[in-house]
Amino acid sequence: AQSVTQLDSHVSVSEGTPVLLRCNYSSSYSPSLFWYVQHPNKGLQLLLKYTSAATLVKGINGFEAEFKKSETSFHLTKPSAHMSDAAEYFCVVSAILWNDMRFGAGTRLTVKP
């Protein structure tokens, strides 16, 4: 069984400051991990994914995430927030059993001017 916990339901930052969205996972397998972003009234779009290659993964729009097996974490970061980053972010864990894909509850990111 797998599960994902996004530690913050809402994060608020000022434009130009760093972003940290936290995700912990639990998996019985060697998981793949994803971050998706959802802008208001839109579908989900892939930001980045980890599939057992490099532990530091770079994604689109300046986001990156580091897979830390010892801490079972996959936190999403960005050095400098932009107003356009305001959205809902979902951490996802997936394994070979392909109906075993679990989404976190989501973190809503607010960016203040």
Next chain:
Amino acid sequence: NAGVTQTPKFRVLKTGQSMTLLCAQDMNHEYMYWYRQDPGMGLRLIHYSVGEGTTAKGEVPDGYNVSRLKKQNFLLGLESAAPSQTSVYFCASSYSVTQETQYFGPGTRLLVL
């Protein structure tokens, strides 16, 4: 390419009515999925399909049926709608197993009165 499209965008039903949601993809993907998104719960998998003519249950299949008669289409049916099925429904597709990127449609907002 249109990607993944969903019809309709919004629908209001009365309890007991039936309806079908249509998902179409033009990326020649084998795998297709239906999710529901509820506040504070992330996305939960309803049903999925590994290819034309196949369907399988996901995490929350009760009250829903699906069909995949053509590779590019995946239909989600509600035979007798209930207020608990008020949600936003997302369709997604992927080339192969769930460790691959999923591509999401824009969603269908369903309100059951």
